[in-house]
Each structure stands twice: as C-alpha cells, then as structure tokens.
Amino acid sequence: MAPGGRGPEVRVPASQGVSRLDAALIAQSLLSGLLFGGVYSLMAVGLTLIFGVMRVVNFAHGDMMVWGMYLAWLLATRAGIDPYVGFVGCAAALFGLGYLIQRALVDRVVEAPHEMQILLMLGVALVLENSALVAFGPDPQRVRSPLRAATVWLGPVFVDVARLVTFVLAMLLTLALYLFLTRTDLGRTMRAAADNLYGARVIGADVGRVYAVAFGIGAACVGAAGALVSPILPFQPAGGLGLSVASFNIVIIGGMGSLPGAFLGGLLVSVAESLGAVFLSPSMKELVSFSLLIVILLFRPAGLFGRAAT
Amino acid sequence: MSAGPLLATPVLEVRELGKRFGGLHAVRGLSFDMAPGEVLGLIGPNGAGKTTVFNLLSGFLAQDTGEVRFEGRSLTGLKPHAICRMGLARTFQIVRPFPHLTVLENVRVGALVRQPRMADAAGRARAVIEQVGLGAKAGHPAAGLTLAERKRLELARALATKPTLLLLDEVMAGLNPTEIQAILALVRSINEAGVSILLIEHNMRAVMTLSHRIVVLSFGEKIAEGAPAAVASDPRVVEAYLGEAYVAATN
Amino acid sequence: MRWLALVALVVLLALPAWLNSYAITVFIFIFFYAFLGQAWNIVGGYAGQLSAGHAAFVGIGAYASAVLSAQAGLTPWLGMLVGGVLSAGLGTLVGYLGFRFGLRGFYFVLLTVAFAEVCRIVALNTDAVGGALGYYITFTGNPRQFQFQDNRAYYYIALGLMLVATAVVAAIERRRFGAYLIAIREDEQACEALGVNTFRYKMLAMVVSSFLTGVGGTFYAFYLFSLQPNSVFGIPLSVEIVIRPIVGGAGTVLGPILGSFILSPLAEASRVYFGQGGWAGAHLVAYGLLLIAVVLFLPQGAYPALRRLWLRTAAR
Numbered sequence: 001m002a003p004g005g006r007g008p009e010v011r012v013p014a015s016q017g018v019s020r021l022d023a024a025l026i027a028q029s030l031l032s033g034l035l036f037g038g039v040y041s042l043m044a045v046g047l048t049l050i051f052g053v054m055r056v057v058n059f060a061h062g063d064m065m066v067w068g069m070y071l072a073w074l075l076a077t078r079a080g081i082d083p084y085v086g087f088v089g090c091a092a093a094l095f096g097l098g099y100l101i102q103r104a105l106v107d108r109v110v111e112a113p114h115e116m117q118i119l120l121m122l123g124v125a126l127v128l129e130n131s132a133l134v135a136f137g138p139d140p141q142r143v144r145s146p147l148r149a150a151t152v153w154l155g156p157v158f159v160d161v162a163r164l165v166t167f168v169l170a171m172l173l174t175l176a177l178y179l180f181l182t183r184t185d186l187g188r189t190m191r192a193a194a195d196n197l198y199g200a201r202v203i204g205a206d207v208g209r210v211y212a213v214a215f216g217i218g219a220a221c222v223g224a225a226g227a228l229v230s231p232i233l234p235f236q237p238a239g240g241l242g243l244s245v246a247s248f249n250i251v252i253i254g255g256m257g258s259l260p261g262a263f264l265g266g267l268l269v270s271v272a273e274s275l276g277a278v279f280l281s282p283s284m285k286e287l288v289s290f291s292l293l294i295v296i297l298l299f300r301p302a303g304l305f306g307r308a309a310t
Numbered sequence: 311m312s313a314g315p316l317l318a319t320p321v322l323e324v325r326e327l328g329k330r331f332g333g334l335h336a337v338r339g340l341s342f343d344m345a346p347g348e349v350l351g352l353i354g355p356n357g358a359g360k361t362t363v364f365n366l367l368s369g370f371l372a373q374d375t376g377e378v379r380f381e382g383r384s385l386t387g388l389k390p391h392a393i394c395r396m397g398l399a400r401t402f403q404i405v406r407p408f409p410h411l412t413v414l415e416n417v418r419v420g421a422l423v424r425q426p427r428m429a430d431a432a433g434r435a436r437a438v439i440e441q442v443g444l445g446a447k448a449g450h451p452a453a454g455l456t457l458a459e460r461k462r463l464e465l466a467r468a469l470a471t472k473p474t475l476l477l478l479d480e481v482m483a484g485l486n487p488t489e490i491q492a493i494l495a496l497v498r499s500i501n502e503a504g505v506s507i508l509l510i511e512h513n514m515r516a517v518m519t520l521s522h523r524i525v526v527l528s529f530g531e532k533i534a535e536g537a538p539a540a541v542a543s544d545p546r547v548v549e550a551y552l553g554e555a556y557v558a559a560t561n
Numbered sequence: 562m563r564w565l566a567l568v569a570l571v572v573l574l575a576l577p578a579w580l581n582s583y584a585i586t587v588f589i590f591i592f593f594y595a596f597l598g599q600a601w602n603i604v605g606g607y608a609g610q611l612s613a614g615h616a617a618f619v620g621i622g623a624y625a626s627a628v629l630s631a632q633a634g635l636t637p638w639l640g641m642l643v644g645g646v647l648s649a650g651l652g653t654l655v656g657y658l659g660f661r662f663g664l665r666g667f668y669f670v671l672l673t674v675a676f677a678e679v680c681r682i683v684a685l686n687t688d689a690v691g692g693a694l695g696y697y698i699t700f701t702g703n704p705r706q707f708q709f710q711d712n713r714a715y716y717y718i719a720l721g722l723m724l725v726a727t728a729v730v731a732a733i734e735r736r737r738f739g740a741y742l743i744a745i746r747e748d749e750q751a752c753e754a755l756g757v758n759t760f761r762y763k764m765l766a767m768v769v770s771s772f773l774t775g776v777g778g779t780f781y782a783f784y785l786f787s788l789q790p791n792s793v794f795g796i797p798l799s800v801e802i803v804i805r806p807i808v809g810g811a812g813t814v815l816g817p818i819l820g821s822f823i824l825s826p827l828a829e830a831s832r833v834y835f836g837q838g839g840w841a842g843a844h845l846v847a848y849g850l851l852l853i854a855v856v857l858f859l860p861q862g863a864y865p866a867l868r869r870l871w872l873r874t875a876a877r
Binding site for chain 3: 057097103105108109112114115116118119120122123124125126127128129130132133134175237241245248283284286287292293295297298299
Binding site: 368370374390391394395399400404406407408409410411415418419420422423426427428431442467468470471 | 614657735736737740743744748750751752753755756757759793850
C-alpha cells in the first residue's frame with residue numbers, strides 16, 4: 001500500500017528555494033499519511049480486538065479487507081451506492097461473515113495448539129482470497145466516487161477530500177467501537193473475557209457469543225476499512241497477503257491485544273510509510289516494511305503497549 | 311536422622327542466591343549446602359519462593375546475585391540442558407508429560423541424554439519404568455494416565471537422565487493418602503540407591519519422615535534450617551505458617 | 562507394510578513404460594512436491610516449527626544454479642549443491658534469528674514469511690537476474706547441463722529426489738535426532754529439563770530442511786526453464802509445499818507422499834477444468850477448504866488416520 005504513491009502535486013512559487021520544496025513535500029506526506037492512518041488504525045484495531053479477546057491471530061484479515069473492497073465495488077457499480085455510504089453495508093456483511101467463521105470454525109480451535117489455529121486461518125485466507133479471484137478476476141479494480149477528484153488547499157499543502165472523509169469516518173468508527181467496549185454490557189463482557197476467561201465464565205458470560213461478536217466486529221472493522229479505501233487505492237485479490245502483513249506490522253508495533261496501541265500504531269506506520277514513499281521507490285518501500293517487521297519481531301514482539309502472545 | 315558434619319564435597323553449595331522481579335525480592339540471600347546422598351526438604355508458606363529456587367538451580371531463571379556450585383562446579387550462566395547433563399535433574403510442579411507419546415517414548419527421551427543409541431535408551435527406559443511401577447502402562451499414551459501415574463512418569467523421565475541430584479517439585483500434590491504412601495516409598499528407594507534429593511513439599515508429614523534436614527523459606531529468605539524435629543518446633547517457623555497472632559495466643 | 566512399499570516402488574519404477582507424456586508430467590508434479598513437502602516435514606512436521614516461507618529456499622537454489630550455469634558454466638549437477646548450501650545459509654540465518662530470539666508459533670511463521678517476501682522483492686528488483694521479467698534458461702537438452710529431451714528422465718530424477726528425502730526423514734525418525742525433534746514439538750521446556758539442547762536440534766532441522774529444499778530449486782529451474790520471482794519465491798509456492806505434509810500427515814514418513822498423491826492430481830484436474838476462463842484460483846479454494854477440514858477433523862493428517870483404520874481392520 002502506498003499512501004503517497006499517487007505523488008502529491010505541489011505548486012511551489014518559483015522564487016522559493018529547494019528547502020521550501022522539501023518542507024512542503026514533507027508536510028504534504030505527513031498530512032496524507034496521517035489522514036490515511038485512520039484506515040490503518042481501523043484495520044489494526046480489528047485485528048488486535050480478535051487477538052485480545054480470544055488469542056487467535058486472524059491470518060485472513062487482509063483477505064477479509066479485500067472482500068470489503070469488492071463488496072463496496074459491487075455496491076457502487078450495481079446499486080450506485082457511493083462507498084462513503086456503502087461502507088456500512090460492507091461492515092455489516094463482513095460482521096456476518098466473521099461471526100459465522102468464528103462460530104463454525106474458529107470456536108473449535110480456540111483451545112487447540114497454536115499451529116492448528118494458524119493453519120485454520122491460513123485455510124480461510126486461501127478460500128477468501130481465491131474465491132475473490134474466481135469471482136472478480138485477477139486485475140486491479142478501483143471504485144469511482146465523486147469525491148475522488150476533490151481537493152482542498154490549505155496553504156502550501158492540499159487535502160484530498162476523499163482521504164479526509166476516510167479519516168473522519170475511520171475516527172468515528174473507532175470511537176463507536178470504544179464506546180461499545182466501555183459503555184455497553186456486551187462490550188464490557190468482552191473486555192472481561194479478554195482479561196480473564198475463567199472469571200468471565202464464572203459470572204455467567206456467554207463466552208461463545210462474546211467470541212463470535214468480537215470476531216464479527218474485527219471483520220466489520222476491516223470491511224469498513226476496505227470500503228473506505230476502495231476509491232483511493234486500486235485493489236486485487238492477490239493483495240490480501242500484503243494487507244494482512246501490514247495489519248500484523250502495526251499490531252506488533254503497537255502491541256498485540258492493545259487497542260490504544262493499535263490505534264496509535266496505525267497512525268504512526270501510515271505516516272512513516274508516507275514519508276518513506278517520498279524517498280524510496282514503491283517496491284523498496286515494501287522491502288522496508290518487511291525488514292521493519294523482522295526487526296520488530298526480533299526485538300519487540302510485545303510491541304509498545306502489548307502483552308505477550310503466549 | 312541427622313547428617314552429621316559434612317566431610318565430603320557437598321553435592322550442592324548455594325551462596326547468597328538472590329532473584330528480583332521488578333521491586334519484589336523473590337529470593338534473597340539464600341545459602342545452604344547439601345551433602346551427597348541427603349534428602350533436603352524445602353518448605354515454606356505459599357509464595358515463599360521455593361519454585362523460584364528450583365528454577366534458579368535448574369537454569370530456567372538466571373540469578374541476580376549469588377553463586378551455586380554443583381559437585382564443586384559453578385552453575386552460573388548454564389542453560390537447563392547443560393545442567394541436566396551435569397547430573398542435576400528436576401520435575402515440574404504441574405506435570406508435563408509429552409501427551410502424544412507413550413510412557414516408554416516419554417521416558418526414552420530422558421534416557422537418550424546418557425544413551426544416544428535408541429535401543430539402549432529404550433532398554434534403560436524400560437528399567438526405570440519398572441522401577442517406578444509403571445511397567446504395565448509402558449505402551450500407553452501419556453495423555454491417558456491418572457494424575458498419580460503422571461507423577462510417576464514425570465519422576466521416571468527425570469530419573470532416566472541418571473541424575474546425581476534430583477529436584478522434586480511438590481511430587482505429592484493432588485494425590486490421595488494411599489498414592490502418597492506409594493510415592494513416598496518410591497522416593498525413599500531412589501534416595502537409597504544413591505541419588506541426592508531436594509524436595510519442595512506441602513505435605514508436612516511426608517517431608518518430616520523423608521528428609522534428613524529441612525530448610526524453611528519465608529518471603530524469599532531462609533528463616534530456619536536443621537533436623538525436622540528442631541525445625542518443626544522453631545517459633546519462627548510456626549509464626550511464618552500460622553502468623554504472629556497464633557504464636558502470641560499460644561505463648 | 563514394508564512389502565507394500567516395495568511393491569509400490571517397483572510399480573513406480575516401471576510405470577513410465579505405460580504412461581503417455583502428459584501422465585508422466587503429472588507424476589513428476591506429484592514426486593517433486595512430495596520431495597519439497599518431505600524436506601519441509603523435517604522442520605515443520607517433526608520439529609513442529611511452522612515455516613510458511615520455504616519457497617525462499619527453492620528460489621535461492623533455483624537462481625543460484627541457473628545463474629552459475631549460464632554465467633560460469635557450472636554444471637547444475639554441482640550447482641545444485643551450491644544452491645543447497647546457499648539455501649542452508651539462509652535457513653541458518655532465519656533459524657538462528659527465530660530460535661535465538663525465542664520466536665514461536667505465529668511469530669515464527671511471520672518471520673519466515675517476511676524473509677521469503679524480502680527475497681522475492683530483492684529478486685524482482687535485481688536486473689542482473691532478470692528482475693521482474695524473470696530469468697530464462699536456454700534449452701539445450703544436454704544431460705550434463707541437467708536438461709533432458711525425454712520427460713522420463715525428469716520422472717526418474719523427481720522420483721529419486723522423493724526417495725532420497727524420504728530416506729533422510731526415515732533415518733532421522735529412527736534416531737535420537739528424530740525422537741528429540743518430536744519431543745521438542747510436544748513440549749520444548751520439558752525437553753530442556755531432560756538435557757536436550759533444543760536450540761541446536763531445531764537449528765539442525767532447519768539446516769537440513771533448507772538444504773534439501775535448495776537442492777530441489779535446481780530441479781525446478783531446469784525443468785521449467787523460467788524463473789519468475791513471484792512464482793518461485795511467492796506465498797503460493799510455500800502453500801503448495803506446506804499443504805501436502807499437513808494433509809497427508811505432518812511428522813510422519815509417508816505423510817508428504819500421501820498428501821502429494823492426494824493433492825497434486827486434484828490441483829492438476831482443477832487447473833485443467835478451470836484454468837481457462839479466469840478460474841485460476843479454484844484449486845487454491847479447494848486447498849483452503851481441505852486445510853480447514855484437516856484441521857477440524859483430521860488434525861494429524863490422512864496417514865495416521867489411515868493407519869489406525871488399517872490396524873483396526875487387520876486386528877479382526
């Protein structure tokens with residue numbers, strides 16, 4: 001994913017020098033990165049919620065996002081619904097999918113050795129990614145949205161309205177999730193189950209339902225993220241892995257199981273990638289991304305805020 | 311049963327052993343010796359640091375301060391597998407058999423450290439399995455054993471490594487009185503065969519009958535050491551277990 | 562059981578006489594992926610360290626022998642050893658980093674994927690080995706350059722590779738090395754307490770596994786004659802490598818072979834039926850479903866289940 005990949009156009013008055021160009025470019029990247037960070041945060045929050053509640057790593061996360069993107073595309077092309085409205089539908093559909101996947105499949109391996117969970121989610125990822133391939137073909141798609149071309153100038157930098165709307169919506173969704181977890185009974189039960197499963201059972205929590213809802217919400221987050229991103233970036237079924245890895249990257253940096261960590265990590269990584277795109281070519285950027293992942297895995301697998309996985 | 315003055319090299323020498331977790335001193339300034347062939351009981355209220363001591367001795371935790379010598383050789387910085395090869399073996403408080411392997415295969419893993427050839431190791435494993443009384447279950451998967459049988463399996467596995475010193479962590483926990491008597495006899499026979507034993511145990515009667523000497527820990531520090539009878543009537547020990555109020559009330 | 566294997570072997574050796582060219586390619590496919598799966602089995606099945614990046618070793622072996630053959634005229638018969646050693650080098654690095662830093666389960670999987678992706682991206686951007694366009698080997702049909710006119714030569718080489726890898730795994734299983742790996746997979750800490758240097762044995766498994774996989778890379782290169790970074794380093798290849806032992810029975814000698822005999826024809830059939838008209842991913846959907854089914858219903862794989870069935874019927 002290359003938030004800065006389109007290449008921001010910056011008009012610099014001829015009389016200004018090179019340093020002004022750099023500063024404007026950097027400011028632009030920072031802003032673009034920050035705005036895009038909302039999407040990254042949403043992806044990461046979804047993943048970390050699933051992990052935090054049931055200690056399962058959702059290897060199919062990126063592929064669920066791809067389906068979110070394609071559903072948004074379907075809504076836009078078949079029903080004429082703009083993704084900035086349609087994302088609700090995508091979130092709902094992915095919620096259902098996540099709920100089903102958890103109830104039918106993941107529930108059976110929650111207490112199994114980790115290898116089994118990994119292989120199961122890998123299987124789910126394969127099915128999702130390749131059914132998208134079968135259904136939609138391998139070529140990249142994009143969703144047309146009237147907001148696409150709109151930009152607003154703030155001094156030397158411009159704001160891509162599409163990204164701004166994405167950012168605002170992503171923030172709202174994250175806020176909604178936060179309120180759900182802290183203000184509703186189900187949300188509080190979920191946090192209780194995450195902290196202490198046995199205790200949650202003792203007080204009579206329906207753990208199966210809690211797990212399923214958690215997984216559903218995690219999927220919904222990423223479905224919404226996919227819809228919000230669909231007008232901004234081209235997407236294809238094969239992109240699922242990259243999105244999963246990006247999510248893992250953020251969650252590992254921010255801390256597995258930590259919601260604030262995932263949230264801040266998303267913003268951080270997006271800004272870093274955006275700045276990186278200014279100085280590096282797209283594939284080198286991917287290289288940096290993976291190398292960063294390796295370094296983080298070795299030195300800080302618990303992340304900035306998180307607890308250990310086992 | 312008193313051990314008398316130590317004339318031979320102690321099998322274990324612990325000096326000023328210390329371990330901190332953040333601000334908490336799990337073990338502090340612990341020093342004691344073990345004579346070869348001795349059974350030393352390590353007792354103390356919950357949270358006294360006993361299992362931490364085991365983890366330090368067997369290399370699963372690195373000590374912050376102090377020194378440990380096993381048969382005169384320093385254990386500082388050694389990994390658990392190296393310490394086991396030297397002759398110091400341990401069991402775990404919560405038994406951990408290899409669930410998908412049979413009893414024989416389980417014990418064979420322990421035997422392989424001394425006998426690299428599979429056939430020899432299997433032979434030794436069978437002998438040890440007989441010794442602990444699991445002969446009838448040699449071909450059974452470990453997952454299907456009762457708790458008492460799993461404790462024996464854990465013991466057999468450690469025994470198969472031909473230890474000079476065996477650390478037993480609450481080997482009687484969770485067993486009924488008959489099973490306890492049986493394990494007691496087994497541990498005694500192992501000791502009589504020449505293996506020194508350091509055991510953590512909450513079952514007071516078992517510890518008192520089995521041990522030559524006892525070390526008492528409270529909040530990470532040694533508060534008493536000596537023959538079982540002396541330790542049992544030591545007021546500091548009573549206080550550690552039952553509290554100051556009890557001591558005041560009964561004196 | 563033994564005589565059954567012997568009969569099967571004789572059949573496989575004699576088979577090419579009756580098969581048409583297409584059928585032979587299917588068998589080559591079966592044998593070669595059984596070989597790769599068997600190599601993976603050592604570290605992923607027996608030692609229980611799930612690697613989802615084994616394609617990296619295939620790729621390194623493939624590019625190494627291909628480039629050495631084209632630039633230095635080194636015969637791939639030797640080049641495969643160089644490829645194997647280089648792959649083992651990467652295997653050592655990944656293993657060392659993973660095991661020294663205590664990465665388990667999910668984290669280790671991620672590490673292996675990251676390394677494979679790094680290799681892929683580096684290959685994509687290195688013009689000296691063809692970059693994104695790929696590296697091509699000119700067909701000469703010269704056996705000294707590991708190229709053969711006749712498909713049947715590849716058949717026997719692939720069969721040979723599969724047998725060698727299987728022999729290695731069988732030898733490992735019979736010895737202390739194998740017993741230790743299995744125990745490590747069961748409970749690593751308990752092993753440490755029993756005198757097992759778990760780091761050393763996991764590293765050994767990784768080195769042997771990556772070496773064999775690297776050797777397979779040469780076969781890949783000189784059978785397909787074209788190397789594309791996305792194909793030879795990519796996740797889909799890693800999936801193909803991993804899924805056969807998992808379905809057939811990870812941590813068993815015959816598991817990868819059984820898995821390949823089940824899955825390779827399936828993949829080929831779905832490629833034939835769905836390959837035209839953009840249904841390219843269909844067989845991978847089937848893989849995914851199969852993986853899910855295996856995890857839920859046959860976690861130890863097909864072979865152990867079949868063996869239990871066999872023993873039960875034999876007991877009557």
